[in-house]
Amino acid sequence: MWVGADAEGQGKSMAAPAQQINFTDDKISRLIMRLAIPTIIGLSINALQQFVNAIFVGTLGAQAIAAVSMTLPIVVLLTAVGQGIGVGTASFVSRNLGAGNSLEASRGATLALALAVPIGGTITVALLLHLREFLAMLGASPTIMPAALEYASTLLFGYTLMLLNVVNGFIVRAEGNTRFSMWTMITAFALNTVLDPIFIFLLDLGVRGAALATLLSQIAAIGVYIAYFLKKRGIVRIRTSYITLSVDRIKQIAAIGAPATITSILSAVAFMLLYRAAAPFGDDSVAAVGIAVRLLTIGALPIVGFCIGSQTVLGFSWGAQDFARVEKAAKFMLSVTVQFSISFSALVMAFARPMVSLFSDSENVTEIAVPTCVAFHFFFGLFGVQYVVITLLQSLGRVRLSAVVSLARQGYLFIPAILLFPAIWGFNGLLASQALAELVAGLVALFVMLGQIDDLKGMRTRSVGDRVEGKKLT
Template sequence: MNKNLVLMKEGNISKALINLSLPTIIGLLIISIYNFTDSLFVSGLGTEALGATSIVYPLITLILGIGLLFGNGGSAYISQLLGANKKGKSEKVLASTIFYSVFISLLLEIIILIFLNPILRFIGATDTLLPLAKEYSSILVLSFIFQALSISFMNLVRAEGAVNLSMYSQIGGAILNIILDPIFIYTFKLGIRGAAIATVISQIVSLVILIPYYISGKSYLKISIKNIRVSKEIIKPILVIGLPLFAINLLQCMSISLLNIFTAPYGDEAVAGVGIVTRICSIPMFVVTGFSRGYQNFVAFNFGAKNLFRVRKSTKKSLIWSVGFCILISIVQVVFSKQLVSLFTQDTLVIKIGIRALFANSIVFFTYGYQSIVIVLLLSIQKEREGFFLSLGRQGIFFIPLAFILPKLFGLTGVIYVQAAADILTTLATLYIFFKIKKQKLKY
């Protein structure tokens, strides 16, 4: 832990960014592998089963957002406090963050289970997809509290430098999920329910791997029930950083639901094709998100320590790395679009729609790397209003109006190109705000 804090404070910036972000990237990749693996095995059950998992995907995104809300918000705030040598307050934030995560995720779990049918209808389930979507989600929702806690802990341990632990927990859960999926789906003949059961068990194991870090006394910060505080002093700083990140996931949940709703009239094949592309694109998005979380901890720590030179240098480096990675991914996804979509299905219509959707989502994907780093920078240098606005852009402020307009004008093609159009508008807004702040010569 001390080595990582020293690395953030005065070590090589490139090495620090890699050390902080790589385990998080791997951890988040593993989360996407849960859904990717489920989809691959479920695809063997037919197009309707694959479409059902696409319908449920927004709910998975929502609970991921809860974990990121408290995990990232608490982690960034703890990093700032550690940078300012305030260990006592850091422990209060740690205990309170875990409590908030448990309470909110459990409340959300109960609400979804009570209103599961209307919720599934609302997010795009057709008559043919509803029974399978309900069968899958009714079990999967039971793991939400474990998933939210796992993601929160994954980020919280990273705040004090224990970045490898978060990676190990996610890898352990993912490997187990890959092993259990075919066993429960095909060997035990549980079908789509088997995929959900395998995920629940894997999420519990991921959490179990993380908890001993604090119980065994290995952690720098200690957890105590006595440190739990429900106060504005602790909640506000967590929400300032965590809420925009949660908003991104909440809006992503809404945007995927809108895509399902507007795609449904074109058939279950269209829902399945667009759903496949959502899963494919989520993998590089998680890479960028994981890197930006490592960058976030680095920037938050050095901003708290008033080391502005390291903030500026790390920002320039992070922008180059993120945009470069996204350009490479864009090329790969366009060139190998047919092969990627065909991993999930042999249905020719699904493949045809999937190829079109993957091309549309790839041509401007390079902008996502730029957006992510600038948003995290603004949130970390106390430009929360600007950061919050931009965080709402890609999946909300620009996406939602376009989701209603483009399908009416261009049919299924309009649905497919909504995200690309939203990315272009969000990037223009990000460029304007970022250069406006630089022009003001603010000393970030």
Template sequence: MNEPNKKMALLGSAPISKALLALGLPTMIGMLINALYNLVDTYFVGGLGTDQMGAVTVAFPLGQVIVGLGLLFGNGAAAYLSRLLGRGDKKTANKVASTALYSGVAIGAVLILCSVIFLKPILKQLGAMDSIMPYAVSYTSIYITFSIFNVFNVTMNNIVSSEGAAKTAMCALMAGALLNVVLDPIFIYTLHLGVAGAAIATAISQMVSTVVYLCYILRKKSVFSFSIRECSYSKEIMSEILKIGIPTLLFQILTSLSISMMNNAAKEYGGSALAAMGPLTKIMSMGSLIVFGFLKGFQPIAGFSYGAKKFDRLSEAIRTSILWSTIFCVVFGLIAAIFPSQIMSLFTKGDMEMIRIGSVALRANGLSFILFGFYTVYSFLFLVMGKATEGCILGSCRQGICFIPIILLLPMSCGLSGVLYAQPIADVLSAIITVFMAVHLHRELAAAKAHFLAAQPAPSNAFSANEAI
């Protein structure tokens, strides 16, 4: 069996546990290593001082917005691509993959140029204080300029995952992540480049990941073909990409906005409070990325099964994904809640106030993270099924609809505690909303299954007679 046929068999007929492990585990490992190198980046910068840590902290939301463009086209295309493969429509799938890749890079270049031109005003809005600004400009100007490679990588990661090539996604992520771990101390300390060195190390690492994906394309290992001539901006293709991509981009923008709002609220209580938000964000992002990586395996299975009308297979994939992701979230969340001060102390040279503030926040976020797997499975599911409105609402809850009112109001009455507990409260509210939306979705799936079975032709008399014999 050739490679494309193996991928299709994995999506459509392999046992769910085997398919989830084969598709989700490599991406999860890649995401884990990717998250670890972000943490290592933060660890090495933390050794430079509180202001340098604050500089990296305020730059993070801007990077997330730019990555959101890769998700706009990559994740929007991935959901559609998995359904097209389920229907066997390879011709349209090639057009969708090419359109997503080239559009993401082109629009990403425009946004990066605008960000560099207006960098100082943007950083000020993201929470950069006067003492932090020189370091923030030094780091972010390099980091943002070279993030065009990250836009390409994120778009390709989603496209590659949609065809079941999870090992390729893992290799691309691992290559960049491991290189960054090696280069960080060299550029930051050996070459004495400080925060600029951290940005240079990240840029080189992202370029290496891009090379891995380019090799995959040029060696024609992909199910899809990529060509500018294949790009199509037809109403059908763009509506399918954007109806999933826009909610995903909105989620990413809300993530950046929530981090920015938390940074701005925290800086009112001093540099240590702002610096504490950096490790907190990176640690909880590590847990989130691992769940996202695993669910990248769930996404093509769910999309393929839904497109092929395999409702029993879809239901089994949902149950298994919720169980496995929740087990991980419980373990990760409890580790963060039980050892918060030990974890936070790794990211400072001895700022006890930063450790104290960060520990309170990490404990609370760890406990609420237990709900994250359940919430995220359904967030992914609505989008991959093409239910853009429901996916947009659910994807906006945790760091938008629920979080924004809380972060604006709670600090007024609770001070710094209101900042630290805003996200955990939003997590709980989002999980409650998910329960109601999930019940409604399963009723719809049951009705769709009944309608599909009723529309199937009855067995012929000859077939029935043979069965009777």
């Protein structure tokens, strides 16, 4: 099936995209890479945007950068909501497109965007009403509080737009146009980079200027997505007439999206607990853990981007009941991510000292950071397995297993360990917490993956048998 054939008015197919993506391309590795690479670039650009913001704000002094850093948990919380809605919507859209039901895919996408508006508005109002208390709970001191309030309140006014942009990105990627999503992110990043120095320095708006630059870049991005849907660049149509509060659609989107949201929130909680556990061992230990976490993030980002970009192939093939193709795609994804994660972990462990020196010139920090990086990356080779399995389960709509795997690494495995082990074994207990959580989560994912492959083989065999039986009857 060419997702691009003119199907307006032809039953369930309904609409036609401008882009030509052959989701039945026999060369599945080529298809996956075509979809995944732009997603990796887009996510990397998004991460780079936070880095550039920090550089400009850092010139305003320690209090300014501390104020912006203090709002990071708020940003993580807000992003988690968008990712949850986006992941659930992407799974719904890709599965329905694979089944040839683009009308239902459009209705689900429209419903998700319609729900994002009141959800974003409610969260914005709730946070604005209690922003001072929330920042105080995060540890904002009286000297940091004014700048933190200024930055966070300005940013919150644009949260609904940010939420819509996240969901739009997942919808566009779900129909295969990952390049458009990538260029939209690049456009927003470029605009933000240009506006930061203008608002911060030229207009003398300080941290509020940084927030305004981000806000305007989000407005530009939403404008690009509106043009995309108005010009019918993809197969999904966004129309007000499709807005119906279907309980079944909401349940399907929420069931897949909720674990993704909870996982993101747990990641923020896990990092907070990790730094808190390191604090009693001194500032050098906190810095060392921070360096190890940065390297982990650098390694995880390409894997996450690769899997998000590949999700469309899994969901589309599952919707089309092409179980052999689902199996083939999952195995290719597993091969790529495992090779990358093992190579990255080996690289970090082999060159931990020179890598640490890029972040700190302190000898004390280096001596602590080197073994910390080694411990944190010892089982990182299993991270590729974890994320492929999570993506596969989300694409197939398997809610409970998705929750079991996605909540393991930073949730029910890591949190008890980080609360218990450092109290028993000191800093070595902190290192063991991360390593053990990575190991067990990876083994859980591997066990689930083997089960899913067996299931797919069984469904493929039954599907072939049914076709043969059908031919005999005719």
